[in-house]
Amino acid sequence: MISDSFSLMRGGPVYRVMHGLGVIRPGVPTAPLVAVLLVAVAFVPLAFFAMGERMLLPGQGGIALLGDYAVLARLLVAIPILVFAAAPSDDVLRGAMRYVGRSGLVPEIEHARFEAIVHRARALRDSSVPEVLCALIAVGSAFWTNAHFSHVEGLSHWALDADGTLSKAGAWFAWVAAPVFRFVGLIWIWRFLLWAYVLWRLSRLHLSLHAAHPDGAGGLGFLSPTQARFAVMSFTGGCLVSGDVLVRMVYANGQLQQVQWELIGYIVGSTLLIFAPLLCMLPRMASIRRRGLLDLGALGQRAATAFDERWRPTSKEGGESLLESPNPSAIADFTAMYGTARSMSVVPVNRMTLLAAAFLAALPFLPALLHAISIDELLQRLLGVLA
Incomplete structure (x- = not known):
């Protein structure tokens, strides 16, 4: 092709x-x-x-x-x-x-x-x-x-x-x-x-696209790691910002606390900017999710009604055992399918990919952080957080 x-x-x-x-x-x-x-x-x-x-x-x-x-x-x-x-x-x-x-x-x-x-x-x-x-x-x-x-x-x-x-x-x-x-x-x-x-x-x-697709994004889940390849741009941009900050800290007695919110803003802003093109998929995916939930909801209603009529206590005894019937398994599978559709993301970005891109944007600031805080002090603070 x-x-x-x-x-x-x-x-x-x-x-x-x-x-x-x-x-x-x-x-x-x-x-x-x-x-x-x-x-x-x-x-x-x-x-x-x-x-x-x-x-x-x-x-x-x-x-x-x-x-x-x-x-x-x-x-x-x-x-x-x-x-x-x-x-x-x-x-x-x-x-x-x-x-x-x-x-x-x-x-x-x-x-x-x-x-x-x-x-x-x-x-x-x-x-x-x-x-x-x-x-x-x-x-x-x-x-x-x-x-x-x-x-x-x-x-x-x-x-x-x-x-x-x-x-x-x-x-x-x-x-x-x-x-x-x-x-x-x-x-x-x-x-x-x-x-x-x-x-x-x-x-x-x-x-x-299908709301119940196993990737949780209607079938577009592959776009999240694909778009993350552009996170190299936020990484190199972070290198430039980190270099400028280091110059001010080394030669002009600048403090990291003076620019901490700017650095946080860069990390968040550059990460969101990298994935912003995927927002164009939002209208279509939101429509697919809404229609999928309605269709699955209607199908679930018929399935639940049939199951209730088949296995209600007043049904005649001596027939097929509930434990040996495939009906409960089918209901469980359908419930899992509905849960997948309900949790479908309307933007094809998963949390782990987003966090990985944000980490890549923040990584260049490590030299500035180590210049402002000694390794011993940094380890003590990390241990204090984990304790």
């Missing part, structure tokens, strides 16, 4: 350029090569310039490059993570589309519309316009953002000369390193929006 070969990541002008250059070849580990190349372009010249200006290593006065956690988070953490996460995420998303096409979710009458959705998604993925816009935004943002955002008043900064103008390292960061980081992040945002578009189009189909 056409959905079997659908890929969210393997397309677009950047992919075609890399394929043409031989970077993408069967049997060649593409992600390590691309990650090393991007880090080499973004960070190695930056480190060379900072070393020439004696602002590479911490302890040389002011905020050195290797002590600027905000920049390190962007160039040495976020870029490699986003590159390495692309292929595994694409495999999961491709498997989800293959499941939609082959599982019976799409009725025969809707196959043409489903194929049109896949064709449209491929056309958007392969279009040059979105990635060109991402590149223009990545480079153009250098005109209205500064390269010394982690500067602390009263301290020298690796991106600035003594007269306050950009140093060679600062210029490289502003015009090369930062645009590389922004472009990688914007490509991920574009793929996220493209997948959201696919989900929205799928929600317009008359999918074959």
Whole structure:
């Protein structure tokens, strides 16, 4: 089927350029090569310039490059993570589309519309316009953002000369390193929006959903772990926020308590944002649940009435034993089916996946937490909670 070969990541002008250059070849580990190349372009010249200006290593006065956690988070953490996460995420998303096409979710009458959705998604993925816009935004943002955002008043900064103008390292960061980081992040945002578009189009189909489906989501339970693949975006975003917080804590005597509510807001907000595209399924799933409960309720009424008439005490004795009859087992099975329909989620997100994504968004803040609280104190507080 056409959905079997659908890929969210393997397309677009950047992919075609890399394929043409031989970077993408069967049997060649593409992600390590691309990650090393991007880090080499973004960070190695930056480190060379900072070393020439004696602002590479911490302890040389002011905020050195290797002590600027905000920049390190962007160039040495976020870029490699986003590159390495692309292929595994694409495999999961491709498997989800293959499941939609082959599982019976799409009725025969809707196959043409489903194929049109896949064709449209491929056309958007392969279009040059979105990635060109991402590149223009990545480079153009250098005109209205500064390269010394982690500067602390009263301290020298690796991106600035003594007269306050950009140093060679600062210029490289502003015009090369930062645009590389922004472009990688914007490509991920574009793929996220493209997948959201696919989900929205799928929600317009008359999918074959069932309130009593064992997955508790009408048959769309597979979308929860699929959508969770985008939690890598909230993780890398958390790395950026954590780096900025660490700079303020280390160099400006900032306190974690001053930003705790902002951090909690980021964790909750980024997690909900990752799963927000699944809300487009809510109207359809709510309708399926409501209709399923009504149908099962009517069927249950007839089943309960028949059971009561068959086994009421006034029925004639000497017939079939209740213990040997299949009727009680059938009623129990029907009760379980009704319970599944009643507990059906109207949004295909399960609690464990949501908590796992929130944990991934919170994980980057561990260094800031350990800087504010010693490990011994942290363990004592945890033991106090568990005691």
